[in-house]
Amino acid sequence: MGIFSGLETIVETNHPLAAHTWYGLGGPADYFIRPATVQQLKEVVQRCRENKIHIFVMGFGSNLLVSDEGLHAAVIKLEADEFEHTNFEDDQIIVGAGVELSKLVLECVQKGLSGIEALTGIPGSVGGAVRMNAGGNFGDIGAVVESVTLMDNHGNVFEKKKPELIFDYRSTNITAKFILGARLQLASADPEQIMRTVKEAWISRKNTQPLNTRNCGCVFKNPRGVSAGALIDRAGLKGLQVGGAVVSEKHANFIIAEKGCKSRDVIRLMDVIKQRVKEQFDIELEPEIEIWK
Ligand code: EPU
Numbered sequence: 001m002g003i004f005s006g007l008e009t010i011v012e013t014n015h016p017l018a019a020h021t022w023y024g025l026g027g028p029a030d031y032f033i034r035p036a037t038v039q040q041l042k043e044v045v046q047r048c049r050e051n052k053i054h055i056f057v058m059g060f061g062s063n064l065l066v067s068d069e070g071l072h073a074a075v076i077k078l079e080a081d082e083f084e085h086t087n088f089e090d091d092q093i094i095v096g097a098g099v100e101l102s103k104l105v106l107e108c109v110q111k112g113l114s115g116i117e118a119l120t121g122i123p124g125s126v127g128g129a130v131r132m133n134a135g136g137n138f139g140d141i142g143a144v145v146e147s148v149t150l151m152d153n154h155g156n157v158f159e160k161k162k163p164e165l166i167f168d169y170r171s172t173n174i175t176a177k178f179i180l181g182a183r184l185q186l187a188s189a190d191p192e193q194i195m196r197t198v199k200e201a202w203i204s205r206k207n208t209q210p211l212n213t214r215n216c217g218c219v220f221k222n223p224r225g226v227s228a229g230a231l232i233d234r235a236g237l238k239g240l241q242v243g244g245a246v247v248s249e250k251h252a253n254f255i256i257a258e259k260g261c262k263s264r265d266v267i268r269l270m271d272v273i274k275q276r277v278k279e280q281f282d283i284e285l286e287p288e289i290e291i292w293k
Contacts, residue, residue, distance in 0.1 A: 003047055003051050003053070004031070004033075004044070004047055007033075007040065007043065007044065007047075009036075010033055010034050010035055010036060010040060010044075011031055011032070011033050011044075012031070012032045012033075013030065013031055013032075014028050014029075014030065015028055015029050015031070015032030015075075016028045017029050017032070017061075017066045017070070017071070017075060018066070020032075020058060020061045020075075020077070021061035021062075021064050021065070021066060021216070022060075022061055022062045022063075022064070022123065022214070022215070022216050022217075023061075023064070023065055023066075023214060023215070023216050023257050023263075023266070024214055024257065025065065025066065025068070025257060025261060025262065025263045025266070026065065026066025026067060026068060026070065026263050026292075027066065027067065027068050027069050027070025027071070028070040028071075029056075029070060029071045029073060029074065029075040030053075030070075030071065030072050030073060030074065031053065031073070031074040031075070032074075032075050032077070033074055033075070033076045033077070034076075034077050034078075034079055034080060035076065035078070035080065036080040036081075036082065037080070037082050038082060038151070038157065038180065041076070041078070041151065041155075041178070042151070042155035042157075043155075044074070044076065045151070045153060045154070045155045045177070046154075046155055048074050049153065049154070053073060053074050054071075054072075054073040054074070055073065055074050055075075055076055055153070055177060056071065056073055056074070056075045056076070056292055057075075057076050057077075057078075057127075057177060057178055058075050058076065058077045059077075059097075059124055059125035059127050059128025059129075059131070060100065060123060060124045060125045060128060062123035062124045062128070062216060062217060063124065063128065063132065063216050063217055063288070063289050063290060064216060064289065064290050064291075064292065065216065065263055065266055065267070065289055065290070065291045065292070066263060066292050066293075067263050067264075067291070067292060067293035068262050068263045068264055069293070071292055071293070076178075077098075078096075078097050078098045078125075078127060078178070078180070079098045080098070082096070083096040083097050083098035083099075083127075083180065083181070084096050084098045084099050085099075085181075086099055086104065086107065088111065088113075091113060091185065091186050091187055091188055092146065092183055092184065092185055092186065093108070093113070093183070093184045093186065094181065094182075094183050095126050095181055095182055095183075095184060096126065096180070096181045097125060097126055097127025097128075097130075097178075097179050097180055097181050097182070098125055098126070098127065099125065099126045100124075100125060100126075101116075101119060101122055101123070101124050101125065101126055101129050101134070101141075102120070102121070102122070102123065104116065104126060105117060105119055105120050105198065106198075108186060108194075109191060109194045109195055109198055110191065111191075112188055112189060112190065112191040112194065113186040113187070113188065113189070113194075114186060114187050114188070114189035114193075114194050115143070115144040115184065115185070115186035115187055116141065116144060116184065116186065117194050117197045117198050117201065118135070118136065118138035118139040118197065118201060119134065119135065119136075119139075119140075119141060120197075120198045120201040120202055120205075121201060121202055121205045121211075122134050122135075122136065122217075123217070126181075126182060127178075127179040127180075127181075129141045130142075130145060130148060130172065130174070130179050130182050131172065131174065131179055132170050132171065132172070132288075133167045133168065133169070133170055133171060133172050134170075135170075136201075138197075138201065140167065140169075141167075141184075142165075142167020142168075142172065143167070144184045144185055144186060145162070145165060145167065145182055145183070145184060145185075146161065146162055146182075146183040146184060146185045147159050147160065147161040147162065147165070147182070147183045148160050148165065148174060148179055148181070148182045148183075149179070149180040149181045149182070150174065150176035150178060150179055150180065151176060151177060151178040151180055152176045152177060152178075153176075153177045157180065158176075160174065160176075169221070169222070170221055170288055208250065208251055209248075209250060209251045209254065210248045210249075210250040210251060210254050210256060213248070213254075213256045213257075214256060214257040214258075214261075215248070215254045215255065215256050215257065216255075216289050217254070217288070217289070218251075218253040218254065218288050219253055219254065219255050219266075219270060219273075219287065219288060219289055220232075220253055220270075220273070220274075220285040220286060220287055220288055221285070221286045221287070221288045223283050223284070223285065223286070226283070227253070228253045228277075228285055229251050229252045229253035229254075230252075231277050231281055231283060231285070232247065232252035232253060232273055232277060232285075233252040234280075234281075235273075235276045235277055235280045235281070237252060237272075237273055237276060238252050240269065240272065240273075241269070242265050242268045242269040242272065243260070243261060243262060243264070243265030243268070243269075244257060244258045244259060244260040244261025244262065244265050245257060245258070245261050245265035245266045245268070245269040246258055246269075247269065247273070255269055255270070267291065270287065273285065
């Protein structure tokens with residue numbers, strides 16, 4: 001493995017990506033790389049630059065669709081211990097990008113720290129959640145981010161702080177290739193009260209979303225405050241199927257992957273949905289999920 005010689009322990013070649021995504025779909029990556037340290041990540045980034053290998057950064061793959069053909073690229077996942085630390089400093093947390101968001105929410109509840117309980121049930125890593133400003137009707141993660149530690153595609157590590165950081169609906173002004181970690185500002189509160197909010201968020205999600213299916217959350221962004229799910233529903237598209245991909249009967253902004261589903265089925269179904277919603281409401285739906293091809 002000339003390109004990554006010396007890094008064989010963290011690099012796998014022709015590695016299937018499906019098992020790393022919630023959808024369980026998609027082909028292999030030429031290189032799948034799990035650096036153990038920031039230094040190793042720098043090394044990997046430099047080798048990729050020198051060899052003109054495109055990099056994709058993977059979180060928990062919960063909002064991701066990988067093409068059936070796979071990727072002639074390097075997919076980098078920050079899941080080693082170095083990226084999974086959580087340090088509490090009074091009412092702030094310094095947290096690694098690889099930490100699971102739902103675990104962090106629970107830890108904060110136990111410690112009586114309020115601020116991210118509305119994110120209950122959102123699957124994903126902290127890095128992925130910050131990157132796309134994950135959230136729902138009751139708030140998003142951007143509201144509590146004080147600063148982020150980033151790495152650019154030259155391997156330089158730097159920090160970006162409030163008020164330089166801008167969080168918008170499902171987007172941020174972070175352009176650096178990697179989010180390594182974040183500092184979150186929470187507030188002390190009664191654990192029982194926080195737990196009540198967590199439970200309410202869970203119940204609401206359970207009642208309105210097809211949780212125990214193969215899906216990747218909401219497929220389209222809500223256009224200007226309208227629910228994309230409500231639009232798709234009003235267009236009569238619940239239950240619509242292309243190959244193994246089906247519009248959920250429970251929430252129309254979810255596409256469920258049934259047995260035998262391919263990524264291309266999901267993409268074709270998304271195209272049909274976009275076209276029908278455009279025809280009926282003259283609204284252009286934009287994907288919320290990332291599609292890697
Ligand atoms: N609605 C329908 N039919 C449907 C789905 C929804 O009529 O098939 C109606 C509901 O009855 C409700 C309204 O649309 O009146 C809003 O629905 P919901 O509360 O489910 O919220 P949403 O806007 O569809 C957003 C986020 C979800 C998040 C929920 C709850 C987006 C694209 N979606 O959905 O996020 O879980 O609020 O906080 O921003 C995700 O990002 O992956 C995701 C699922």
